[in-house]
Amino acid sequence: MTSGEDAVNEGAMQGKAVLVVGASAGIGRAFALAAARVGAAVVLSARRPDRLAEAVTTAGEAAGQPGRAEGIVADACDAGDCERLVREAVALVGPLDLVLYSAGSAPLRALVDTDADDWHGVLATNVVGANQVIRAAVGRMAPGGVVAVLSSEAAHIPRYGLGAYGASKAAMEASIRGWRNEHPGLRFASVVVGQTFPTEFGDGFEADVLAAAFEHWGRHGLLQSEFMTPEGVAGVLASTLATALAHPEVGVEDLVLRSPSAPVGPAPAPAGPVPGPATEAPEAGEPRKLSGEFSSGVRPPWVEPD
Numbered sequence: 163m164t165s166g167e168d169a170v171n172e173g174a175m176q177g178k179a180v181l182v183v184g185a186s187a188g189i190g191r192a193f194a195l196a197a198a199r200v201g202a203a204v205v206l207s208a209r210r211p212d213r214l215a216e217a218v219t220t221a222g223e224a225a226g227q228p229g230r231a232e233g234i235v236a237d238a239c240d241a242g243d244c245e246r247l248v249r250e251a252v253a254l255v256g257p258l259d260l261v262l263y264s265a266g267s268a269p270l271r272a273l274v275d276t277d278a279d280d281w282h283g284v285l286a287t288n289v290v291g292a293n294q295v296i297r298a299a300v301g302r303m304a305p306g307g308v309v310a311v312l313s314s315e316a317a318h319i320p321r322y323g324l325g326a327y328g329a330s331k332a333a334m335e336a337s338i339r340g341w342r343n344e345h346p347g348l349r350f351a352s353v354v355v356g357q358t359f360p361t362e363f364g365d366g367f368e369a370d371v372l373a374a375a376f377e378h379w380g381r382h383g384l385l386q387s388e389f390m391t392p393e394g395v396a397g398v399l400a401s402t403l404a405t406a407l408a409h410p411e412v413g414v415e416d417l418v419l420r421s422p423s424a425p426v427g428p429a430p431a432p433a434g435p436v437p438g439p440a441t442e443a444p445e446a447g448e449p450r451k452l453s454g455e456f457s458s459g460v461r462p463p464w465v466e467p468d
């Protein structure tokens with residue numbers, strides 16, 4: 163096939179060697195399943211062996227020909243693990259056509275409450291880990307390979323409670339531009355992902371900080387009335403990256419995946435002092451369809467129980 167013959171070509175994923183870091187849950191898991199379904203040889207990686215085994219089994223059962231799924235337990239915060247992970251992945255499936263770095267973490271804290279351990283943790287996962295995986299992978303990519311990392315709107319627009327996270331994602335995006343500069347021929351993509359649920363990303367968030375954050379985000383027009391699903395995000399990403407694999411002469415640099423829904427309107431006035439400076443409230447968005455809750459049991463204050 164030559165460029166332009168087939169604009170959307172999920173078949174281009176067939177037989178491709180794909181490594182997904184952060185594949186035991188959320189968007190990474192959904193992406194690994196989607197890639198296996200369209201025939202990729204997928205290596206799934208994460209820290210928790212039980213959750214990883216479940217994802218590998220599910221991806222293997224869903225795999226379309228000649229797709230398959232393998233699992234490697236590794237901690238992206240351990241530089242030795244990153245090197246071993248990529249080496250073992252290549253031994254299993256061959257030179258990598260696609261690496262998706264979906265591992266990510268965030269402390270949800272006001273910056274004044276964000277201590278040195280919080281900073282080290284978020285930078286270790288989102289910046290150092292991503293770079294150590296890429297460092298191990300660049301010499302082991304197939305020609306025309308793609309490395310994609312998941313970033314966040316918080317890298318570009320400050321969000322209450324996610325200052326350290328936003329800084330880490332901004333650093334990750336800057337390092338991706340560095341890789342692109344130093345390794346022409348390979349393709350490096352930053353994918354800004356909007357609010358996606360359900361995933362495990364907010365499982366560690368403290369209920370009171372999350373409630374304050376929802377209130378603040380809503381008041382600043384930063385909370386949309388519908389969240390994307392991990393399956394939806396993964397499906398668009400798998401189709402987009404499959405098409406990119408079919409067109410190695412086209413660079414895919416920055417993608418933004420965000421719910422097209424309207425932002426929710428301002429929350430009812432809170433009883434007590436609210437964190438941060440108030441700005442003009444956005445126009446109320448319709449419809450207000452936000453549903454579900456985080457594991458802490460918190461839901462945005464203007465959302466009715468299901």
Ligand SMILES: NC(=O)c1ccc[n+]([C@@H]2O[C@H](COP(=O)([O-])OP(=O)(O)OC[C@H]3O[C@@H](n4cnc5c(N)ncnc54)[C@H](OP(=O)(O)O)[C@@H]3O)[C@@H](O)[C@H]2O)c1
Nearest residue numbers: 184186187188189208209210238265266357358361362363
């Ligand atoms: N959900 C959202 O609304 C949203 C919005 C914007 C951007 N994002 C970004 O999208 C990515 C995926 O988010 P998600 O919501 O799918 O999160 P998630 O459900 O928490 O999944 C994160 C995955 O990363 C793995 N992981 C975490 N730390 C790791 C480490 N040190 N080494 C290896 N694996 C690690 C986790 O598995 P183990 O615990 O088993 O290691 C898990 O499989 C993240 O980079 C996040 O920043 C998410």
